[in-house]
Amino acid sequence: MKVVLWKILDFMTAEYIRQIVEILPSDSPYFQSGVSGQLHPFDISSPVDRLDLALSDPQFGGNLVKAYAASGLPLPTDIEESVLLRAYNFLLNPNARDLNMALAFQIVLPESMAQRDLLRPLLICRDISLRSVAELCSLNPEVVSIFETLFWNCLDRKQERPYIARICQSQQSGLAGATGAERDRDDLGSQLLRIAFHDGRANFVLVAAGVVTAPQEKLPTNKLYDQIIRGTFASAAVGLAAGSVSKSSNPALELALRIIAARKKQKMTDQKVSKLPGLGESLISSFNEIVPSCESADQSEFPDVLPPPPNQKT
Amino acid sequence: MTSEQILRLVLSLPADSPFFEAAFHDEPWKWPPSLPERLHVGLFDPAFGWHLSRSYASESMPLPAQDWPQDWPPEIRRAHRHLLDRDEEDDNLALAQALHLPQNLAERDLMWGLLICQDASFEMIADVFNYEVDVVRLVDTLFWNFRDRKHEPLYVAQVLNGPQAGAALPERGERNPELKLVRLACRTGEAKIVLAAAGMSPFPEESITQLLADQIEQDLLVQAAAGGLESRARALVHKYLLPHVTPEQSEEVDPLEALGISQEEFLAYRRDEIERQLRLQADSGPGK
Numbered sequence: 001m002k003v004v005l006w007k008i009l010d011f012m013t014a015e016y017i018r019q020i021v022e023i024l025p026s027d028s029p030y031f032q033s034g035v036s037g038q039l040h041p042f043d044i045s046s047p048v049d050r051l052d053l054a055l056s057d058p059q060f061g062g063n064l065v066k067a068y069a070a071s072g073l074p075l076p077t078d079i080e081e082s083v084l085l086r087a088y089n090f091l092l093n094p095n096a097r098d099l100n101m102a103l104a105f106q107i108v109l110p111e112s113m114a115q116r117d118l119l120r121p122l123l124i125c126r127d128i129s130l131r132s133v134a135e136l137c138s139l140n141p142e143v144v145s146i147f148e149t150l151f152w153n154c155l156d157r158k159q160e161r162p163y164i165a166r167i168c169q170s171q172q173s174g175l176a177g178a179t180g181a182e183r184d185r186d187d188l189g190s191q192l193l194r195i196a197f198h199d200g201r202a203n204f205v206l207v208a209a210g211v212v213t214a215p216q217e218k219l220p221t222n223k224l225y226d227q228i229i230r231g232t233f234a235s236a237a238v239g240l241a242a243g244s245v246s247k248s249s250n251p252a253l254e255l256a257l258r259i260i261a262a263r264k265k266q267k268m269t270d271q272k273v274s275k276l277p278g279l280g281e282s283l284i285s286s287f288n289e290i291v292p293s294c295e296s297a298d299q300s301e302f303p304d305v306l307p308p309p310p311n312q313k314t
Numbered sequence: 315m316t317s318e319q320i321l322r323l324v325l326s327l328p329a330d331s332p333f334f335e336a337a338f339h340d341e342p343w344k345w346p347p348s349l350p351e352r353l354h355v356g357l358f359d360p361a362f363g364w365h366l367s368r369s370y371a372s373e374s375m376p377l378p379a380q381d382w383p384q385d386w387p388p389e390i391r392r393a394h395r396h397l398l399d400r401d402e403e404d405d406n407l408a409l410a411q412a413l414h415l416p417q418n419l420a421e422r423d424l425m426w427g428l429l430i431c432q433d434a435s436f437e438m439i440a441d442v443f444n445y446e447v448d449v450v451r452l453v454d455t456l457f458w459n460f461r462d463r464k465h466e467p468l469y470v471a472q473v474l475n476g477p478q479a480g481a482a483l484p485e486r487g488e489r490n491p492e493l494k495l496v497r498l499a500c501r502t503g504e505a506k507i508v509l510a511a512a513g514m515s516p517f518p519e520e521s522i523t524q525l526l527a528d529q530i531e532q533d534l535l536v537q538a539a540a541g542g543l544e545s546r547a548r549a550l551v552h553k554y555l556l557p558h559v560t561p562e563q564s565e566e567v568d569p570l571e572a573l574g575i576s577q578e579e580f581l582a583y584r585r586d587e588i589e590r591q592l593r594l595q596a597d598s599g600p601g602k
Contacts (some may be wrong), residue, residue, distance in 0.1 A: 094348040095329070100355035106350040106357075115358075115468045123469075137473045138317055138466045188475060191540040199539075208540040210501050211470040229550055252543050255552050290524075305353035 002174050011081055012156045014163070020064070021054045023078050029067035030054075044111060051242055058167040062108070065091060069298035103139070104146035117189030119144075120152050121196035121205045124168065128202040130155060136202070168193040232256050253275065315387065316462050317469065323366075323386075324356035328379060337371040352432060358472045363390045364456040371397035374471060389455040409445060410452040418513075425450070426458050427495035427508045434505035442514065470500060483515070531555065 031044050034053045043049045054060055065084055066251060068075050069091035074082065083108050090101045107115050122133045123144075148155055158227040192205050206212045207219055219265065239250030243251050249252060327333055327345055337355040338344050344351060354477060367390050370377050377394050399586045413422050421443070426489045429450070430441065436454070440447045454461055462468045474497060499508045507529060509515045510522040534555070537547035 094350065096349075099325070101354055102349040105348075106353045109350055109354055111477050112358075113477075114471045117475065118467055118471040137468045139468070146533075175461040180328060190541075191537075194542070195540050204539075205502075206467055208536050209467070209471055210474065210497055211467040212500075212503075219532070219533060219536065223533065224539050225556070228535065228548060228556070231539070232541065232548075232552075241400065258552075259556070 002226050012061060014157060014160060014189065017054050017060055020060075020079065021051050024050075026050065027072035027084070030064045033063065033067040049158060056163070056166060057168070058153050058170075060153060061152045065150070070275060078182055080138060087146070092233045093096065094192035100140055101146060103143045107143075107147050113189070116152075116194060117187075118156075118205070118209050118211065119147065120189070121192040122202055123148055123152055123154050124189045124193065124200075125162065125202040127201035132200075165197060166195045198231070210223065216288055229259055232259070315363065315459050317466060319386065320356055320362060321353070324353060325376075325596065327352075327356075331367040332375060333366050333374045335370070338514070339565065358469060358476065360459050360473050362379070362459060363387070364393060366390060367394035367456070370394060379598045393452075393456055405447055406448045409449045410456065413449075413453060414457055423493065423495045424508070424512050424514070425453055427512075428497035428505055429454055430456055430464055430496065430499035430503070431505040431508060432462055432464075432503055432510075441561065442509070447539065459495055464526045465522055466498075498529075501533060503600055533568070 010138060031053065032052055032055070034042070044054065057063060061084055065075065066090040069088055073264060075088050086098060086101055090096055090098050090105065094102075094105070106112060107119060119133070119137065120138070120229060120313070122128065123130070128136070130144055131141050134144040137144070139276055152167075156169065167218075188209065192209055193209055195201075195204050203212075232255050235252035236250060236256035239245075239253060244250035329352065334347055334352055334355065338347050338351075342410075347355075356362060367377065371394050377391065392404070393407060396402055396407050412418065413425060425439065425443065429438045436447050436450045439450045443449070460470075460473070474493060495508055495512060498511050502508070504525075506515060506522065510526055515522050534547055534551060538545065538551040540545050580593055
């Protein structure tokens with residue numbers, strides 16, 4: 001079966017991956033290499049497990065070509081996507097003068113973790129395109145495109161919010177794609193992914209990464225407070241929905257309640273103030289009761305049509 | 315030196331160039347390095363100029379003549395000449411080099427931090443250190459190539475957070491420096507904050523105190539917003555900062571507003587009342 005490509009820009013969709021998985025034999029080098037990276041029991045003979053492995057792997061393209069190149073096996077002939085073929089050829093000859101491919105592979109070197117920690121969240125952000133990310137990072141757009149396709153597949157699956165959530169979390173939990181050094185750490189990389197996923201603004205990611213050197217790029221303080229409060233509420237709500245009310249199981253609850261109580265108190269104060277007539281209002285109404293205003297006096301004393309003056313003959 | 319200039323040069327170097335030999339000297343298992351690895355050590359080394367000139371000089375080799383870009387800073391050739399012939403005096407280069415000795419960590423961190431700030435000229439930095447401008451330029455070109463690349467977030471991230479940050483030092487293998495002032499400079503971009511943090515501010519104390527306070531609040535909020543729920547930064551915000559922004563304590567309340575009357579309302583009422591009283595007085599006055 002030939003894997004048909006729909007469009008160059010969004011070929012690495014869940015559907016495309018599913019089709020690839022279908023044509024791979026169960027003992028494919030990709031599945032064999034994937035076994036070691038799994039925290040959960042992985043049954044290579046199970047089609048469901050194999051599909052789940054591939055669908056949850058943000059580095060599916062990269063891991064696929066790496067596994068085949070490392071095993072010395074050719075890529076299945078049904079795979080015709082040029083980026084995959086180029087990457088496979090590059091791996092067989094890493095000194096080949098495919099500069100953009102080399103630059104993309106440079107980003108996934110173990111020592112380039114700091115670059116990945118920034119580039120991944122930028123690609124997750126909702127307010128920036130791939131081209132803009134490339135421009136921002138002074139990279140050729142093709143380098144970013146190759147990296148995204150092979151090592152951080154998110155743009156073609158942006159609509160799959162659970163998948164995006166999963167890959168943002170899995171970089172730290174040791175699921176597919178995470179290297180040993182990346183596991184078990186809640187460091188800058190995971191913080192930036194959290195911002196990108198929840199907030200979605202590239203500028204916030206850059207500021208949090210501490211890589212913006214312009215003072216005018218500071219974020220508005222009130223928005224940061226909002227963000228913190230929102231995060232606290234979300235966490236408290238999730239914990240509460242699961243029945244957690246203790247401080248140890250739901251630490252956000254107490255913090256959220258403190259904020260809610262303060263808001264309620266303020267709301268009640270506001271309502272009291274708005275319901276009770278203020279000093280000014282009271283004074284005005286008392287004054288009006290005692291001294292009728294000119295307008296009301298005019299209206300009560302004169303009819304709409306004035307009678308003719310006394311000296312005027314009719 | 316821009317990334318394009320460095321890329322051109324790195325691509326022109328043979329794989330067994332002294333530069334790569336020196337770069338991978340402590341990692342023999344990587345030899346021969348792949349193209350991505352060679353690109354990495356060239357493109358993400360803030361001391362690329364120094365390492366390049368030193369690696370060729372230590373092998374008593376001339377700098378690669380072929381493809382040597384015309385627009386390259388002369389400081390690299392100067393360093394190479396100096397390293398080839400130690401007897402040739404170059405006091406400013408010696409000063410720049412001395413600044414990168416381990417015992418001068420604090421001064422170096424300040425110099426690097428100031429070189430990041432966009433409001434700090436070479437002249438201003440030279441004044442702070444009482445150096446000639448030439449020394450600052452040498453540091454910028456040879457040891458801390460940041461000015462030309464500070465708008466590249468991946469480069470900045472790699473230099474600040476990558477394991478190769480130690481490569482910025484003349485001696486490879488030295489531990490990653492803390493780069494405290496450098497990080498502050500990256501976050502603020504303002505020389506006066508960096509100088510204040512280093513305890514060398516020439517500005518009035520009050521304004522600096524406020525600047526630093528604002529910076530602390532901003533940084534803590536960013537870290538709290540970015541960090542997990544149980545992060546220390548978030549706990550600190552909840553404890554010290556959030557109580558002051560919750561509505562009941564947010565700002566000083568105008569006594570008139572507390573009574574449910576606005577300033578405009580009060581003034582309008584006063585004006586109307588005065589006019590009315592004047593009218594009444596005029597109507598009921600003598601002769602009426």
